[in-house]
Amino acid sequence: MTASETDDRLSAQFAFLNEADRLKSVLRATTLVDGSRRENSGEHSWHLALYAMTLADQADPAVKIDRVIRMLLLHDLVEIDVGDVPIHSKGGTAHGSTDTQEAEAKAADRIFGLLPPDLAAEFRALWDEFEAAETPDALFAKSLDRVQPVMANLMSGGGTWVEYEVTSEQLDQRVGSKIAKGAPRLWDWVRAKTRAWFEP
């Protein structure tokens, strides 16, 4: 690679990294564990990657944790354009809507498109895999993405469950079933704690 090609490549790499900074300003419905403020999607992504490192033994043996970590680092970048869609909003229906999915795919085109083509393709493939939620790596990543806000709600006194008047059955349906797919023992353990919160 010539010096000028390296320069162009670095310009594209930093165009992406500087744009990614905006994820720190996207606010989620969930608060921090101490309830002091709403969490942003940048720090959420960090926490999830740390979840993957820490809870690796809860994954199926086929799961490659380093791929899960990379997936989780990228998974929310589309929210820079689309914002966070809270899982319990609109009676739990907004999250997987066709409108949301189309807007997110357009955002992925734009944001990963800032990168040099090889990296754009690599990152986009990881994001597509996460969204499709079919491979063992993606299923485990999805489980962690679902379990972290449950823990934040438990720690902070109910959080979005109170805000959106969520029932224990709705939590099982919208969240628990997805955690159980990628990390069944983890959901058993967490579910016992949510039961105690919903039926004290």
Place this chain on the structure above:
Amino acid sequence: MTASETDDRLSAQFAFLNEADRLKSVLRATTLVDGSRRENSGEHSWHLALYAMTLADQADPAVKIDRVIRMLLLHDLVEIDVGDVPIHSKGGTAHGSTDTQEAEAKAADRIFGLLPPDLAAEFRALWDEFEAAETPDALFAKSLDRVQPVMANLMSGGGTWVEYEVTSEQLDQRVGSKIAKGAPRLWDWVRAKTRAWFEP
């Protein structure tokens, strides 16, 4: 592992993950790229892990990027107890002081000590390796930790360089020399931009 052993292990894993949440409330001297507020160490750690994924081709071929990512996810956790020590504070001397290093080691004992012993040892070893800054992985991780605030300052109109009255020579000394150790071409490229900022 019996069901009760798994329960105890998960309790320890979540004691660590819930404690880690506090890193989102540790503020750094550097602001976001848009200058809107100071960055916290949780979102900073996410951004650095994304730097590692994106700038992997700037690393020495011996570097294992997935280890670098793990190192960067953990590298600032000690700040939960110690706070962030800005690189340009106290004339650039506070950062590596013996007092700071002792306090950080104590914080590492406490925070990694929340984990089950096997994970505590694994995470602590990665943090020790980062701090020692000797292996290729640690040197590259350190380079990224130094280059990200330089980019934030460039994007936001000077940031901590203005606040701490930093000169171009001090930047070379305190920051550039360390970036160059792990990512020499990267520093060449960034340095040209910092020169243009300091000598417009």
